[in-house]
Amino acid sequence: MSEQIRVLVVEDDADTAQYVRTVLERRGGMDVTVVHEPMSALAEVAANTFDVVLTDIQMPGMSGLELLVELRSRAAGTPVAVMTAFASVDYAVEALRRDADEFLVKPVAAATLLERITALAVEGRAKRAAEGPTETVLAVGAHPDDVEIGVGATLASHRAAGDTVVILTLSSGAIGGDVQLRRHEALAAAGVIGARLYLHDYEDTRLDPAGGVITTIEELIREVEPSVVYTHTEHDRHQDHRAVRQAVDVAARRVPSLACFQSPSSTIDFRPTRFVPVDGFIEAKLQMLAAFESQSHRDYMDPDLVRATARYWSRFGGGQQYAEPLEMVRAAAMLSTKARAAGVTAAPASDIVDERGGHA
Structure with a gap:
């Protein structure tokens, strides 16, 4: 493979973790990230993309099999191999039932380990290539929980379709509570669906498009190249929400699709023209x-x-x-091909009747 294989190893035993790292890096030339407990693994897959995840089964707090279930929802399409020192039929059956791609029994010979991980990476990349290109979507909010309230289920549907989801939150929301706590909460919420979170610390209630906010959004758009941007509506009582909308209008001027979501502070002038079906994704939104x-x-x-x-x-x-x-605002493309094939499609944008009078 021309591109270096990236592997996430989840192993609480330091000696085993070092053995796996040494084999995969020195013999396979792979890029290996090692974490020692499942919650760190979930944080890694939220922030990075891996070709394979290799996890131990018996770990404190959350087992490797429980982690496997979380990975299937947060890192859809990433091959997962589980390994254990206990060659139990029950373990093997449970691992396969939970859709593990490989089951390894310790001690794993170096040649076997390298062969299995390489094969999983090759198969995973081939499968993703056959499924066609995915999209990157960017959701921009003023404060922690803004994006999740507005389009949490829609973002979950994007992740289920294999799209990359990026969340940009411009303020830590100091007015609403302890900043460090809110930052941790925002990271945990993004982790529910495997979204990448960019969290800035502009002053709460005083966001100013000309005060660096436009530049911040522009820089992230250049980095992640989204095809769709979601953000606040201009019909909102909160000054920070309106400021973010104004900044996005400028920063995302070359992004093909731009859509605005509803917030608790939106006014009655919020007039949606598209309604994204989110059956099957409401529970993910509630978890966020x-x-x-x-x-x-x-x-x-x-x-x-x-x-x-x-x-x-x-x-x-x-x-x-x-x-x-x-x-x-504009809609060159709303959802990925895979999302549309799965029925996660938007209602027609035209001729939506507004019951308050006239057309939206």
Whole structure:
């Protein structure tokens, strides 16, 4: 393979971890990242892309088999190999039941380890190439939880389609609580769907498009090259939300598709023209919102209200149970080919009737 293989090794035993690293790096020329517990592994896959994940089964806190389930939702399409020192039939059966790509019994011979990991990487890349190109989508919010409230389920649908999801949050939300806690919550929420999080620390309630915000967004757009950007609507009572929308208008001027989401502070002038079906992704959105425990006292974080809001907007769509509403600024391409094939499609953007009078 011309491109270096990237492997994430999850192993709590230091000697085993060093052995695996040495074999894969020195004999296979691979780029190996080692972590010693599952939560660190989830943080790594949220921030980086790997060709293979190799995990031990018996680890404190979360087992490798439990980690496997999380990886299937957060790093869809990444081959996962599990290994254990216990050659148990039960372990093997459970690993296969949970969709492991490979089951290895310690001690693993160096030649076997190198052969299996290389094969998984080759197969994984071939499968992704056969599935066609994926997209990168960028969601820009003013504060932690803004993006997740507005398009959390839509972002989860993108990840399920294999797209790369990037979240840019411009303020740590100091007015809403402890900054360090809110930063940790934002990282945990992004990890639920395997999104990459970029979190800045512009002053809460005082975001200014001309105060560096436009440049920050432009730099990230150049780095990740999104085909779709989601952000706040201009029809919003919160000054930071309006400032972010103004900044995105400038920074994302060359991005093919731009859509605006609803916030709890959106006004009645929010007039969506597209309703993204999110059946099957509401629970992922609720998991993302649950990560913001410091904000759980707020009415708009209540799971019943979140479900009810999505249920309300679904009546404008194509018969789905849940939908997230979007104001379309422009729409060259909304969702990836794989998402559309899976039924994660947007309702027609034209001729949407607004019950308050006229057309949206």
